[in-house]
Amino acid sequence: MARSDAPLDSPAKHPPAVVLGVVTTDLLNTSEPLPLEAAQQALKLLPGVAADSHRHPVEQAVSPDLFYGVDCRLATIRGAQPRAIGTVRARAVLTAGHVLQGSARVDVVLDASTRRMPWSYYAACTGTVEAINKADPADLVSGFLKTPNGSGLLDLGGIGTQVMALLDDIPQVDGRADMRTVASRLRWAVLVREGVDLDAEVVAGSDGAFQVRMTAPSELVPRIVAFCEILALHQWLLAALKNAFDRAGRSPKPMDELDPALSYLGHVWNPTAHLPTEIAWLWEALEHDAQLTWEWESTVTRVRDKLSLLTRKAIEGTLHKEFL
Amino acid sequence: MTLTVSRADSPTPIFHERSQGTTVQNLPLSHLSVEVGHFYMDELENGEGPILAQFERVKPWLAAAEASVACGTEKPRVSTCFLIDDYFQRKPDAGQIIERLLRLSRQAGVRIDYIARESSCAVRADGLRVAELVARRLLQEPEPETSTGSRPPALNSGWLANGRPPREEKVLSAMRGHVWKPADEFSKRNHSIFLDVELWRDPPESPMDEETLLNQRLYSCPFLAAVWQLVRLGLLRNDGAPALAVSEPPASWPDDWSLFPDIIKVNPQAKPFYAYRAFSIMPQHFLGIEHAVRTIVEHFLVDPGVGESLHIRAEEKNIALPQVVADRVSHHFLDGVS
Numbered sequence A: 001m002a003r004s005d006a007p008l009d010s011p012a013k014h015p016p017a018v019v020l021g022v023v024t025t026d027l028l029n030t031s032e033p034l035p036l037e038a039a040q041q042a043l044k045l046l047p048g049v050a051a052d053s054h055r056h057p058v059e060q061a062v063s064p065d066l067f068y069g070v071d072c073r074l075a076t077i078r079g080a081q082p083r084a085i086g087t088v089r090a091r092a093v094l095t096a097g098h099v100l101q102g103s104a105r106v107d108v109v110l111d112a113s114t115r116r117m118p119w120s121y122y123a124a125c126t127g128t129v130e131a132i133n134k135a136d137p138a139d140l141v142s143g144f145l146k147t148p149n150g151s152g153l154l155d156l157g158g159i160g161t162q163v164m165a166l167l168d169d170i171p172q173v174d175g176r177a178d179m180r181t182v183a184s185r186l187r188w189a190v191l192v193r194e195g196v197d198l199d200a201e202v203v204a205g206s207d208g209a210f211q212v213r214m215t216a217p218s219e220l221v222p223r224i225v226a227f228c229e230i231l232a233l234h235q236w237l238l239a240a241l242k243n244a245f246d247r248a249g250r251s252p253k254p255m256d257e258l259d260p261a262l263s264y265l266g267h268v269w270n271p272t273a274h275l276p277t278e279i280a281w282l283w284e285a286l287e288h289d290a291q292l293t294w295e296w297e298s299t300v301t302r303v304r305d306k307l308s309l310l311t312r313k314a315i316e317g318t319l320h321k322e323f324l
Numbered sequence B: 001m002t003l004t005v006s007r008a009d010s011p012t013p014i015f016h017e018r019s020q021g022t023t024v025q026n027l028p029l030s031h032l033s034v035e036v037g038h039f040y041m042d043e044l045e046n047g048e049g050p051i052l053a054q055f056e057r058v059k060p061w062l063a064a065a066e067a068s069v070a071c072g073t074e075k076p077r078v079s080t081c082f083l084i085d086d087y088f089q090r091k092p093d094a095g096q097i098i099e100r101l102l103r104l105s106r107q108a109g110v111r112i113d114y115i116a117r118e119s120s121c122a123v124r125a126d127g128l129r130v131a132e133l134v135a136r137r138l139l140q141e142p143e144p145e146t147s148t149g150s151r152p153p154a155l156n157s158g159w160l161a162n163g164r165p166p167r168e169e170k171v172l173s174a175m176r177g178h179v180w181k182p183a184d185e186f187s188k189r190n191h192s193i194f195l196d197v198e199l200w201r202d203p204p205e206s207p208m209d210e211e212t213l214l215n216q217r218l219y220s221c222p223f224l225a226a227v228w229q230l231v232r233l234g235l236l237r238n239d240g241a242p243a244l245a246v247s248e249p250p251a252s253w254p255d256d257w258s259l260f261p262d263i264i265k266v267n268p269q270a271k272p273f274y275a276y277r278a279f280s281i282m283p284q285h286f287l288g289i290e291h292a293v294r295t296i297v298e299h300f301l302v303d304p305g306v307g308e309s310l311h312i313r314a315e316e317k318n319i320a321l322p323q324v325v326a327d328r329v330s331h332h333f334l335d336g337v338s
Helices: A036-042 A119-123 A137-146 A156-165 A218-250 A254-265 A277-290 A292-323 B041-045 B048-067 B094-108 B118-122 B130-135 B210-216 B221-232 B284-298 B304-316
Strands: A018-027 A052-054 A060-062 A066-073 A083-095 A099-109 A128-131 A184-192 A199-204 A210-216 B030-036 B078-084 B114-117 B159-161 B167-170 B178-181 B196-198 B263-265 B275-283 B329-334
Touching: A018 A137, A018 A156, A018 A218, A036 A052, A036 A060, A066 A156, A083 A119, A083 A156, A083 A218, A099 A156, A099 A218, A119 B284, A137 A184, A137 A210, A156 A184, A184 A218, A199 A277, A210 A218, A218 A254, A218 A277, A218 A292, A254 A292, A277 A292, B030 B048, B041 B048, B041 B094, B048 B078, B048 B094, B048 B275, B048 B329, B078 B094, B078 B221, B114 B118, B118 B130, B118 B221, B130 B221, B196 B284, B221 B275, B221 B284, B275 B284, B284 B329
Parallel strands: A099 A128, A184 A210, B030 B078, B030 B275, B078 B114, B275 B329
Antiparallel strands: A018 A099, A018 A184, A052 A060, A060 A083, A066 A083, A083 A099, A083 A128, A199 A210, B114 B263, B159 B196, B167 B178
16 A cells, blocks of 8 residues: 555544454465565556565565445344445455455444435545444444345455455466365454554354454554454465365375465464564464464474375385385 | 453564555645646647637636635745647647747736646656556446445446436336436436546457557546646655656757657746646636546545645645545636637
8 A cells, every 4th residue: 555654544534433344365376376576566456556565574465455436235233224335445465475365444434424425525535434324333343243245235255355356367377276275254343442442352153264353443443454364364374274184184185185285375374474563462362362373383283294194105105016 | 252451562673674565755735736728739729819818818817816825824835837738639840839838828927837748648758657547546436225345346438427327227017118217416416417428438449458458548638637637636646756747848849749748847936836726727618528527536536645645744734625636626717708
């Protein structure tokens, strides 16, 4: 994203009551990871603005923000679904040249207007939707987290997927990834309260998908976005490696599952790599309870053990044949 | 699991990595940029009388603009500019035309600080596609109540509308097979003024690659004028720098327009070219074009970093700067001369 020299979080005209987001994560469909220079080129999704990037400790490129116009309903649990109009902000993040994320989010402003305003009004306040009906912020947070999709409802996951699809047809991507993966979606929502301490709850659903619910002051939102993208990345890494291990157990050619999984993903785990320092404690607290890094390491060990076992068997098989 | 932990003091980081993202430049800014008249190329080629007459009618409005500029706590800074219409017609006597233009404006008492070329609003002198910086940042208005974000936005037709066009709808009735539905302006007040603007035209057969396609794309007059307004407002950037930069005048005027810099500072004492607000004085027959320009500008999404840098500076100097970009642009339309 283009930045001014100014502080990151300048006050908006109407502060948001709620911030909603979805991070979709999957493998970039290409046989070899993109070198950083190619990733920067690929993620230059707008002319005139360069992609942000880091080379250390894990290569990462972040596209400029793109905006999508919406006029639809927001999910609720108790109250009527309010109509919201404005633009959703979305960006693509490519980590280690191979793991692609579409990250969409929107600031929800309440009680600013009661009808659809001229489009220039929304164009001047990008990344924000205004609900033109009454709504309870806490109800919007619960509704968003508990209603993954529904007819006529804001589809942040769909927007994230569209951003990811922009990378399908570029020349750097050959469409021949050797590994089968499933896209995962992390939904997150922040109830904005100025002057309070950050309060967070991370829930792993029965389908394995993670959800994050927070109460936080608006100045923390950019860091929360980074945190949720990092969490989504690592939850996906863990699931993708475990899936590959499980598939290897059922497959007649287990090496074909384990080999690409290890070479594509084995080196990517580093949750604190680009974690903003202001929010690093949150990851530590999460590690204390969920021990994701321990789970990753033990899964990598299992994959490596299995690989060496299979290799030993293969060698023995060959030797056995030679002796016969 | 619920985590409620207080934030520990974070130590000062010792490792910094220069990120290769874009940093927005702070531009020198006037409070107001005044466009002092406009002519089609053939009008510039013909007699001097009408040119002089238009400049004479511009003069009092320029004075009025200078007298009423919103400048907060600062001394007013107003710059003037003139856009040469060299995109649709090019004649090989550029030097002569510029000299005549400057002479007649001086004679009428109208100061011209900067001269810019309309062609540069499409592709600038070094080949950068300036128009595409705008084209890729236009967002079609979402249809009321049905736009959830599930469908990708479409702006590939080269047209931009402020609503839904009139159409015929099939109905399940034996009596009437079709029902006519009128056009609908999405942000109407009671009644619609539906506008559908042609932004550009591509060659009829376009199976070629993007590069070839863009080389042959013909931008419309309102589209290039919208680029021009956004450039004047300092909102159009390439890698953080202005998309069109100001140059000193060449030692002598070339005869070929394509050899001219994008924007030329013809008055050494001129205040900055870019400005918080833009005012254009032009004959009334441009009203339709400027309506289209406004519609395009209303659908343009400013890069967040660029918009913010202007707002922060305006706030520091107590200068009122409208959030809505189209509200920073105003016009005076001169009525008929004869």
